[in-house]
Amino acid sequence: GAVVSQHPSRVICKSGTSVKIECRSLDFQATTMFWYRQFPKQSLMLMATSNEGSKATYEQGVEKDKFLINHASLTLSTLTVTSAHPEDSSFYICSALPRDRRTDTQYFGPGTRLTVL
Amino acid sequence: QKEVEQDPGPLSVPEGAIVSLNCTYSNSAFQYFMWYRQYSRKGPELLMYTYSSGNKEDGRFTAQVDKSSKYISLFIRDSQPSDSATYLCAMSKGSASKIIFGSGTRLSIRP
Numbered sequence: 001g002a003v004v005s006q007h008p009s010r011v012i013c014k015s016g017t018s019v020k021i022e023c024r025s026l027d028f029q030a031t032t033m034f035w036y037r038q039f040p041k042q043s044l045m046l047m048a049t050s051n052e053g054s055k056a057t058y059e060q061g062v063e064k065d066k067f068l069i070n071h072a073s074l075t076l077s078t079l080t081v082t083s084a085h086p087e088d089s090s091f092y093i094c095s096a097l098p099r100d101r102r103t104d105t106q107y108f109g110p111g112t113r114l115t116v117l
Numbered sequence: 118q119k120e121v122e123q124d125p126g127p128l129s130v131p132e133g134a135i136v137s138l139n140c141t142y143s144n145s146a147f148q149y150f151m152w153y154r155q156y157s158r159k160g161p162e163l164l165m166y167t168y169s170s171g172n173k174e175d176g177r178f179t180a181q182v183d184k185s186s187k188y189i190s191l192f193i194r195d196s197q198p199s200d201s202a203t204y205l206c207a208m209s210k211g212s213a214s215k216i217i218f219g220s221g222t223r224l225s226i227r228p
Contacts, residue, residue: 032213043205043218093160097213106216110160
């Protein structure tokens with residue numbers, strides 16, 4: 001099956017620091033990856049769509065300068081939370097769409113729990 | 118009005134019962150309909166994927182889509198304690214389009 005990994009699975013940082021989260025498609029290439037945020041007991045909210053080799057498309061209300069997305073290869077996308085604050089504490093989940101379109105569905109990673117102190 | 122509405126629950130049923138979960142939506146452009154299961158502190162896992170209207174069955178799970186009513190359902194037969202999780206409905210306009218999620222229904226199966 002299609003496997004997506006995220007690293008780290010959990011991170012705790014001090015307010016004002018930057019945190020990088022990696023999303024990797026392990027057994028397929030993905031031209032498109034998505035980044036979601038999920039607050040406790042709430043649903044997943046799309047933050048941005050990342051296309052390999054081009055700039056990410058951000059959803060309304062998501063600060064692109066705060067949430068930097070880089071999709072440098074067909075198997076890796078990174079999300080960097082810059083100058084993190086406690087209100088950025090959340091569960092961040094990525095998903096990937098296979099390049100070969102073996103299916104039309106996105107495959108989700110296991111998520112990264114960010115806690116900003 | 119949210120694009121996708123889902124009762125957050127919680128829903129508690131005894132083991133072996135049939136579970137019915139559902140969502141309504143407002144955007145008639147949605148063509149792809151999914152159900153995901155999410156365990157606590159984990160990423161969502163795709164359970165069912167349906168294109169347009171109709172029924173789809175996979176083991177104990179049956180998904181139904183009624184586009185005329187803008188209503189989708191997930192049925193779980195012979196429910197097990199291991200089915201206890203949050204179930205998220207989701208939909209999109211195209212296969213590569215962004216997915217809009219419901220708020221999720223927390224389900225608990227009592228042994």
